[in-house]
Amino acid sequence: MPADAPLRFVILLGSLRRASFNSAIARALPGLAPPGVTIERLGSIGDFPIYDGDVEAQGLPAAAVAMAKAISGADGVIVVTPEYNYSIPGGLKNAIDWLSRVKPNPFKDKPVALQSASVGMLGGARAQYHLRMSFVMLEACVFNKPEVMVANASQKIDAKTGELADAPTREIIAAQLLAFAAFVAAHKRGALTS
Amino acid sequence: MPADAPLRFVILLGSLRRASFNSAIARALPGLAPPGVTIERLGSIGDFPIYDGDVEAQGLPAAAVAMAKAISGADGVIVVTPEYNYSIPGGLKNAIDWLSRVKPNPFKDKPVALQSASVGMLGGARAQYHLRMSFVMLEACVFNKPEVMVANASQKIDAKTGELADAPTREIIAAQLLAFAAFVAAHKRGALTS
Amino acid sequence: MPADAPLRFVILLGSLRRASFNSAIARALPGLAPPGVTIERLGSIGDFPIYDGDVEAQGLPAAAVAMAKAISGADGVIVVTPEYNYSIPGGLKNAIDWLSRVKPNPFKDKPVALQSASVGMLGGARAQYHLRMSFVMLEACVFNKPEVMVANASQKIDAKTGELADAPTREIIAAQLLAFAAFVAAHKRGALTS
Amino acid sequence: MPADAPLRFVILLGSLRRASFNSAIARALPGLAPPGVTIERLGSIGDFPIYDGDVEAQGLPAAAVAMAKAISGADGVIVVTPEYNYSIPGGLKNAIDWLSRVKPNPFKDKPVALQSASVGMLGGARAQYHLRMSFVMLEACVFNKPEVMVANASQKIDAKTGELADAPTREIIAAQLLAFAAFVAAHKRGALTS
Numbered sequence: 001m002p003a004d005a006p007l008r009f010v011i012l013l014g015s016l017r018r019a020s021f022n023s024a025i026a027r028a029l030p031g032l033a034p035p036g037v038t039i040e041r042l043g044s045i046g047d048f049p050i051y052d053g054d055v056e057a058q059g060l061p062a063a064a065v066a067m068a069k070a071i072s073g074a075d076g077v078i079v080v081t082p083e084y085n086y087s088i089p090g091g092l093k094n095a096i097d098w099l100s101r102v103k104p105n106p107f108k109d110k111p112v113a114l115q116s117a118s119v120g121m122l123g124g125a126r127a128q129y130h131l132r133m134s135f136v137m138l139e140a141c142v143f144n145k146p147e148v149m150v151a152n153a154s155q156k157i158d159a160k161t162g163e164l165a166d167a168p169t170r171e172i173i174a175a176q177l178l179a180f181a182a183f184v185a186a187h188k189r190g191a192l193t194s
Numbered sequence: 195m196p197a198d199a200p201l202r203f204v205i206l207l208g209s210l211r212r213a214s215f216n217s218a219i220a221r222a223l224p225g226l227a228p229p230g231v232t233i234e235r236l237g238s239i240g241d242f243p244i245y246d247g248d249v250e251a252q253g254l255p256a257a258a259v260a261m262a263k264a265i266s267g268a269d270g271v272i273v274v275t276p277e278y279n280y281s282i283p284g285g286l287k288n289a290i291d292w293l294s295r296v297k298p299n300p301f302k303d304k305p306v307a308l309q310s311a312s313v314g315m316l317g318g319a320r321a322q323y324h325l326r327m328s329f330v331m332l333e334a335c336v337f338n339k340p341e342v343m344v345a346n347a348s349q350k351i352d353a354k355t356g357e358l359a360d361a362p363t364r365e366i367i368a369a370q371l372l373a374f375a376a377f378v379a380a381h382k383r384g385a386l387t388s
Numbered sequence: 389m390p391a392d393a394p395l396r397f398v399i400l401l402g403s404l405r406r407a408s409f410n411s412a413i414a415r416a417l418p419g420l421a422p423p424g425v426t427i428e429r430l431g432s433i434g435d436f437p438i439y440d441g442d443v444e445a446q447g448l449p450a451a452a453v454a455m456a457k458a459i460s461g462a463d464g465v466i467v468v469t470p471e472y473n474y475s476i477p478g479g480l481k482n483a484i485d486w487l488s489r490v491k492p493n494p495f496k497d498k499p500v501a502l503q504s505a506s507v508g509m510l511g512g513a514r515a516q517y518h519l520r521m522s523f524v525m526l527e528a529c530v531f532n533k534p535e536v537m538v539a540n541a542s543q544k545i546d547a548k549t550g551e552l553a554d555a556p557t558r559e560i561i562a563a564q565l566l567a568f569a570a571f572v573a574a575h576k577r578g579a580l581t582s
Numbered sequence: 583m584p585a586d587a588p589l590r591f592v593i594l595l596g597s598l599r600r601a602s603f604n605s606a607i608a609r610a611l612p613g614l615a616p617p618g619v620t621i622e623r624l625g626s627i628g629d630f631p632i633y634d635g636d637v638e639a640q641g642l643p644a645a646a647v648a649m650a651k652a653i654s655g656a657d658g659v660i661v662v663t664p665e666y667n668y669s670i671p672g673g674l675k676n677a678i679d680w681l682s683r684v685k686p687n688p689f690k691d692k693p694v695a696l697q698s699a700s701v702g703m704l705g706g707a708r709a710q711y712h713l714r715m716s717f718v719m720l721e722a723c724v725f726n727k728p729e730v731m732v733a734n735a736s737q738k739i740d741a742k743t744g745e746l747a748d749a750p751t752r753e754i755i756a757a758q759l760l761a762f763a764a765f766v767a768a769h770k771r772g773a774l775t776s
Binding site: 403404405406408433434436438439440441442443472473474475476477478479480481482483484485488514518521522524525526 | 597598599600602627628630632633634635636637666667668669670671672673674675676677678679682708712715716718719720
């Protein structure tokens with residue numbers, strides 16, 4: 001266990017479909033995490049209304065406040081998401097838009113790792129690069145590589161059990177989690193004033 | 195009036211806030227359109243639930259079906275939108291995600307023009323380039339230039355009347371609408387088999 | 389043969405390596421084109437100096453003038469390129485930068501199709517989306533789908549003969565060329581004033 | 583002076599034009615740096631040939647080897663660049679493509695800040711977001727905010743002296759350099775194993 005452990009990561013899931021490939025990946029994460037790292041799901045993006053500045057003026061939705069608090073308390077965030085129409089799913093972006101209105105900004109200086117899965121050959125890559133742009137605005141610290149882009153996802157999730165069965169996919173995810181834990185630990189050390 | 199007129203355009207608005215800068219622009223469009231061009235608002239992105247494949251399996255929301263039909267019947271679509279977190283507003287993207295599930299795809303071969311306004315200095319540019327990527331997937335024909343990116347929008351909309359007051363902004367929008375009308379007319383001529 | 393044929397396309401190749409996967413694809417294109425379509429290579433991006441405004445002030449390089457003329461005379465441009473560092477190869481972008489300085493702009497209203505190949509799993513997708521942004525500035529008409537992104541290119545080119553051997557890749561390219569020819573033909577019809 | 587100082591930054595300049603706005607900014611940087619920070623120019627992107635894998639097979643150009651060494655020895659890199667055709671200047675990207683072939687990768691884990699200037703209203707923003715994508719591949723640590731995008735650059739540089747005269751621009755650059763120095767210092771602390 002690294003000296004900086006234990007580390008607590010939270011998952012922001014970009015899909016609402018029960019049998020979604022990305023929720024299968026999210027379920028697999030705790031079992032693929034290195035020792036000393038715990039990983040839990042945040043609330044659902046389905047609990048957020050469509051962003052409306054007039055609604056915001058009446059007060060932030062409870063879902064936004066609660067999710068922001070959970071993110072603020074975590075050592076890192078793992079976004080696990082499909083790609084819709086070559087970009088971020090609207091529902092996920094909508095949750096991020098609400099979260100960005102919470103003060104203080106829960107993503108500021110927060111380590112973030114990205115994972116995506118799709119039935120296509122690009123594995124959600126386009127959604128990830130758009131997310132990276134949003135996270136510049138939000139001043140998050142987005143982890144670089146290895147990138148996790150699970151292409152042809154329907155062949156990698158067991159249709160009956162909903163388990164992430166594909167060994168190479170499990171390996172790349174475990175490798176990312178291990179490297180991300182080191183990234184987060186370095187980030188924490190760096191934040192300490194010497 | 196061009197030989198191909200009359201042309202009917204519809205506006206897809208990316209903001210729900212009543213006093214939004216982008217709704218001010220949307221209201222100004224009919225008055226800035228060239229002769230023979232009519233411009234109407236589509237329904238609201240606030241009428242769409244957060245996309246969920248399990249909900250879709252029960253049937254598409256009425257809002258998606260109605261908006262898709264209105265788009266299919268129009269000669270062109272004008273997206274007028276703010277930029278949230280350096281990308282497409284989640285609510286707008288969510289509506290597009292639902293629309294993309296309607297068959298036939300209402301955006302296929304549809305001319306689309308983009309306009310954006312923001313209080314920042316980039317005028318929503320980043321949202322536009324992400325929209326352009328989604329429209330590749332959707333096989334729309336997105337108009338190139340002049341681009342309409344209204345920076346420092348709070349200085350260009352009259353705070354009391356909500357009118358788009360800034361003359362250079364009105365001119366660039368009128369120029370885009372004129373060029374877009376010619377683009378749409380050429381597109382219609384091209385679609386005719388000789 | 390379509391009524392609008394014959395059509396003449398030119399290839400802008402983004403790689404200089406003799407045995408490059410993308411040059412293998414470029415060589416295959418004439419044989420995959422629909423009847424009535426001819427496809428020829430433009431000059432080399434290696435003939436352009438690094439762009440320098442002070443050099444430009446002395447006169448445009450002959451390579452830029454010649455390539456711009458060839459593009460202006462063609463019915464469509466096919467960019468065939470690798471991806472370097474998640475973006476457009478510098479050498480290809482440098483050629484485009486020079487071409488953009490020629491008057492009149494050779495890409496204006498010019499139909500453009502994109503093809504890319506890489507040894508990675510994304511097949512050069514990231515280079516294509518960056519190219520699409522440059523072509524907004526240049527006011528080209530970029531074809532949408534089918535997209536041609538040849539992943540794992542080393543498995544699809546015969547290492548001995550340098551031939552594009554993979555049947556599904558040949559099919560998707562032939563399908564793009566056929567659809568692009570229809571796109572170009574519609575574009576030409578649309579450009580005629582009625 | 584911060585405990586982690588002195589810090590040494592190097593500038594990678596994306597323009598070759600003598601009187602370029604971006605070289606004016608580059609010249610201003612040492613004078614805007616916080617105490618304990620020195621800033622020097624790297625070699626010229628004009629010294630690199632157009633990337634060619636066959637040339638590389640004969641050996642890396644001396645310019646690439648020298649620049650990679652200078653980057654490896656620095657605490658941080660500041661890219662100062664124009665935007666060409668809505669993306670990275672080809673010449674700058676070409677230098678980065680060559681640098682990416684040096685082993686070990688000089689950008690790996692290297693803090694990078696981005697600055698751009700253009701005569702347009704977006705100040706080179708589009709070049710910066712494309713650069714950010716390349717730096718994901720290169721595993722650099724790109725600084726987030728404040729972003730430095732100098733719009734309408736011709737009004738901010740004194741045409742006679744070539745000096746960066748605009749006070750707000752000088753302030754935002756100084757603010758970025760200060761924040762970037764803190765970012766680099768934290769990065770160095772984090773890299774130390776505890």
